[in-house]
Amino acid sequence: MDAVYTKPGYLFRRMQQIAVSIFVEECREFDLTPVQYAALVAIQNHPGIDATRLSAVIAFDRSTLGSVIERLESKGHVERKPSAEDKRVKLLYLTRPGAALLRNIMPAVDRAQARMLAPLKATDRKMLMTLLSQLVDLNNEVSRVPLRAEDALEHLGKAG
Amino acid sequence: MDAVYTKPGYLFRRMQQIAVSIFVEECREFDLTPVQYAALVAIQNHPGIDATRLSAVIAFDRSTLGSVIERLESKGHVERKPSAEDKRVKLLYLTRPGAALLRNIMPAVDRAQARMLAPLKATDRKMLMTLLSQLVDLNNEVSRVPLRAEDALEHLGKAG
DNA sequence: TATTTATTGACAGTATACTGTCAATTAGTT
DNA sequence: AACTAATTGACAGTATACTGTCAATAAATA
Numbered sequence: 320m321d322a323v324y325t326k327p328g329y330l331f332r333r334m335q336q337i338a339v340s341i342f343v344e345e346c347r348e349f350d351l352t353p354v355q356y357a358a359l360v361a362i363q364n365h366p367g368i369d370a371t372r373l374s375a376v377i378a379f380d381r382s383t384l385g386s387v388i389e390r391l392e393s394k395g396h397v398e399r400k401p402s403a404e405d406k407r408v409k410l411l412y413l414t415r416p417g418a419a420l421l422r423n424i425m426p427a428v429d430r431a432q433a434r435m436l437a438p439l440k441a442t443d444r445k446m447l448m449t450l451l452s453q454l455v456d457l458n459n460e461v462s463r464v465p466l467r468a469e470d471a472l473e474h475l476g477k478a479g
Numbered sequence: 480m481d482a483v484y485t486k487p488g489y490l491f492r493r494m495q496q497i498a499v500s501i502f503v504e505e506c507r508e509f510d511l512t513p514v515q516y517a518a519l520v521a522i523q524n525h526p527g528i529d530a531t532r533l534s535a536v537i538a539f540d541r542s543t544l545g546s547v548i549e550r551l552e553s554k555g556h557v558e559r560k561p562s563a564e565d566k567r568v569k570l571l572y573l574t575r576p577g578a579a580l581l582r583n584i585m586p587a588v589d590r591a592q593a594r595m596l597a598p599l600k601a602t603d604r605k606m607l608m609t610l611l612s613q614l615v616d617l618n619n620e621v622s623r624v625p626l627r628a629e630d631a632l633e634h635l636g637k638a639g
Numbered sequence: 640t641a642t643t644t645a646t647t648g649a650c651a652g653t654a655t656a657c658t659g660t661c662a663a664t665t666a667g668t669t
Numbered sequence: 670a671a672c673t674a675a676t677t678g679a680c681a682g683t684a685t686a687c688t689g690t691c692a693a694t695a696a697a698t699a
Contacts, residue, residue, distance in 0.1 A: 323517065323520055323521075323537075324612075324626075325608065325612060326592050327498065327592055327595045327596055327608065327611075328498050328502060328513055328591065328592055328595065329517070330608065330611045330612060330615055331491070331494050331495045331498040331595070331611075332495055332498070332499075332513065333538055333615045333622075333626070334491050334494075334495070334611060334614065334615055334618075335491045335492055335494070335495035336538070336622050336656080337615065337618045337621050337622050338487065338488050338491040338492070339492075339656085339657090339685095340621050340622040340657090341618075341621055342488060343657090352684065352685080353488055353492065353685095354684080354685065354686095355684090357483065357489070360483055361483075369647080369648090370647080370648065371646075371647060371648080377483075378493055378496070379685095379686085380685090380686055380687060380688095381647090381648085382649090382650085382686080382687070382688080382689090383684090383685060383686050383687075385648070385649065385650085386684080386685085387684085387685080390683095390684080405646090405647085405694080405695070406693080406694060406695085407646070407647045407648065407693065407694050407695070408646090408647060408648080409647090409648075431488065432486050432487055432488055435487045435488065435491070435614075435618070436487055436614070438613070438614060438617030438618055439610065439613065439614055439617075443610055443613075446606065446610060447607070447610040447611070447614070448485065448487065448490065450599065450603055450606060450607040450610070451487075451490045451491075451494060451607070452484075452485060452490060453598070453599065453603075454494065454595075454596070454598060454599055454607065455490055455493045455494055455497065457598030457599075458494075458497045458501075458595070458598060459497075461497050461500050461501055462493075462496050462497050462500040466484075466493070496686080499655095499686085499687090500687090503687090512654065512655080513655095514654080514655065514656095515654090529677080529678090530677080530678065531676075531677060531678080539655095539656085540655090540656055540657060540658095541677090541678085542656080542657070542658080542659090542679090542680085543654090543655060543656050543657075545678070545679065545680085546654075546655085547654085547655080550653095550654080565664080565665070565676090565677085566663080566664060566665085567663065567664050567665070567676070567677045567678065568676090568677060568678080569677090569678075
């Protein structure tokens with residue numbers, strides 16, 4: 320009867336649910352969701368990236384990313400500029416307020432990340448993160464949008 | 480630069496993304512999402528449960544659950560019957576085809592659950608599930624809809 | 640160079656998830 | 670019994686996520 324509650328599928332869903340809840344709570348005053356935060360960080364790390372590459376860098380669906388960027392743009396955190404070389408793409412940049420927001424939200428994000436693991440002992444926290452990192456990495460190709468961190472470097476001419 | 484990829488928030492989101500992807504892939508022929516599956520199992524275990532209690536049993540948002548049940552009903556897997564005692568509630572039951580579906584989908588679900596953890600060694604799988612179970616349990620009150628498995632027994636007059 | 644193929648962003652459609660509100664109804668209190 | 674609280678299901682609104690399609694454009698190839 321209790322079998323469901325010990326299965327990985329249930330635990331992963333529930334943990335994600337809790338993690339989002341904590342993030343939103345800690346970052347309420349900044350009005351930023353986990354996804355929006357991840358996108359902002361990636362744009363900061365790769366200024367001038369385009370939407371398709373961004374989706375690979377943060378392992379996001381491209382279809383979803385469009386509306387995420389739209390919201391970030393309407394809040395004034397991000398700018399979209401047409402590329403000179405390729406008329407199809409729009410390059411993404413943080414605005415000055417967007418960069419400031421990212422600096423200011425940092426403590427709240429750190430608090431959120433810490434709270435997610437807070438109930439565990441330090442050694443258990445480390446163990447869990449290690450195992451999850453391995454599992455996510457080894458399962459990378461499974462989802463529709465596998466993580467491709469190296470893609471982000473291409474637009475800087477550092478492709479491998 | 481790679482800091483994000485080692486943070487719990489990222490790993491939980493990514494793992495959930497991968498888990499859903501695997502589930503949908505393995506269960507494609509049955510046209511059932513993880514959420515719909517969880518709801519069906521809970522209704523099977525607690526025939527005559529109402530939507531509000533169901534949401535507590537599977538740790539789901541009540542608002543979301545409405546449309547989930549609607550879809551299950553339109554597929555013919557679930558029946559909603561008005562309660563005689565309380566005119567507000569609608570009691571949930573599996574249909575015969577719904578129960579059959581649940582029997583038939585079982586191997587696919589088991590395959591999915593196994594695949595999620597497949598890349599890890601057996602001892603690591605066990606360790607990960609143990610740690611995650613603890614963490615989810617200890618963080619239970621955080622999210623909007625904490626798990627209340629005991630709620631499911633009330634409608635059978637077994638409340639504590 | 641002309642044709643095919645691939646990429647990019649946009650969009651339509653479905654399915655979770657959440658916040659918040661509402662009316663109908665029930666339960667608890669005075 | 671009358672009033673108040675709480676519960677229930679429904680709904681409106683926002684934000685992920687996914688599948689799949691499309692036109693514009695670019696790249697590869699015949």
